[in-house]
Amino acid sequence: MTRYKLTVAYDGTKFHGFQRQPKLRTVQGVLEKALFKMTKGKQIDVFGSGRTDAGVHAFGQVIHFDYPGNIPADSMLKAINSLMPLDVIVNNSEIVDESFHARFGVKKKTYQYRVDCGHYTDPFKRFYTGHYPYSIDVEKIKTAIKDLEGTHDFSSFAASGGVIEDKVRTIYRATVVYDQIQNELIFEFTGNGFLYNMVRILVATLLEIGNGRRDVNDFIRLFKVKDRQQARGTAPASGLYLKEVFY
């Protein structure tokens, strides 16, 4: 058996998320089906760095699996890409030793979130951005987002449904850029881990700050209160991209 580490991009629009589910089209399902074909009927488990929800995209999801035999890394890349549907592409393939684990070895992840600021929903962006048609003061967001960097209890920003007790995470870098040509806000968050829906809740809160509905220092209060009800919104899945996973 040989362990392969692949970097995978996908358009999440037509997937019911990453994780295998009976009868539903998922990214893990599509990858395992390809490996089933390549091995002429062996069931190979694919391990991802983590799940992504329905509609969430990836530029750099990382997976690993153990494959019978030893084909070169770029033959693996070509073989598996030849079996991928048009909304999934494997961009990199490496042979790694058995200590590598796509999920347990994660050191950091970067998520990107794109928000279209146009007045109406842009027909070309409806599956690829969130949408905030209200007035925005980008400087306020730039000020507020810096409060996210560091180690904090993110209880106020975790959707119910998560089973993890410890809600303390470290965000190494949180940035926002306004892309004038696209009329989009591009958020990026690099951290050692993210709670369920955390990025989407953070973005919804940041947009409220930018709009003036919420105080620019509100994150400091929200970290203290540890109350999901105080950070109500969740930005839509369509704007979220798993950009990079670090090991």
Added chain:
Amino acid sequence: MTRYKLTVAYDGTKFHGFQRQPKLRTVQGVLEKALFKMTKGKQIDVFGSGRTDAGVHAFGQVIHFDYPGNIPADSMLKAINSLMPLDVIVNNSEIVDESFHARFGVKKKTYQYRVDCGHYTDPFKRFYTGHYPYSIDVEKIKTAIKDLEGTHDFSSFAASGGVIEDKVRTIYRATVVYDQIQNELIFEFTGNGFLYNMVRILVATLLEIGNGRRDVNDFIRLFKVKDRQQARGTAPASGLYLKEVFY
């Protein structure tokens, strides 16, 4: 009755083209359905600047129609947008006099064609670009594309199925730009008219020139031979955008 001129953008992916067809989802059909609702049951004919095929997009399709009563142009914009699906948006609305006709009044049109040059199909671009994974010499395309400007007989570049006898058209401007960040070739063609599939056939021919499969001066020969068989390819609908219509 008041005549309205609207500028419409749409993602053509989920449409069976612009033109109304029984039982199929088309852009004209969606617009006429909205007007039917707004007038509480009147059948209003929508006239477009021209058809676009299934999968072809528009940034600036122009339509006109006659509406009973006289509501301000931006009330019309808001009303019709409130009834549009997410893949269509009206970007501009004007009241025009009855001499304006969206189709017969066209002076020039600009089409854009986007080609992704990546090795594999990019999951995020599969509905929004053509794809050419082979080597390309952009300078060759830049040289060849200049031969398209001027008045020529485009018989070699018209798909069968067109009923128009006169195949002479004038292209005022034909350009190509390589977008390094997107790894895309962006073609633009402005002309007084375009034959059926003409832009897509021109792009396929230009790509063959860029790849060296076809001589850089081949357009001069192709204008003379007036033979569709000599310009075989047709670039896919997904890369084509009706960018602007001039009156």
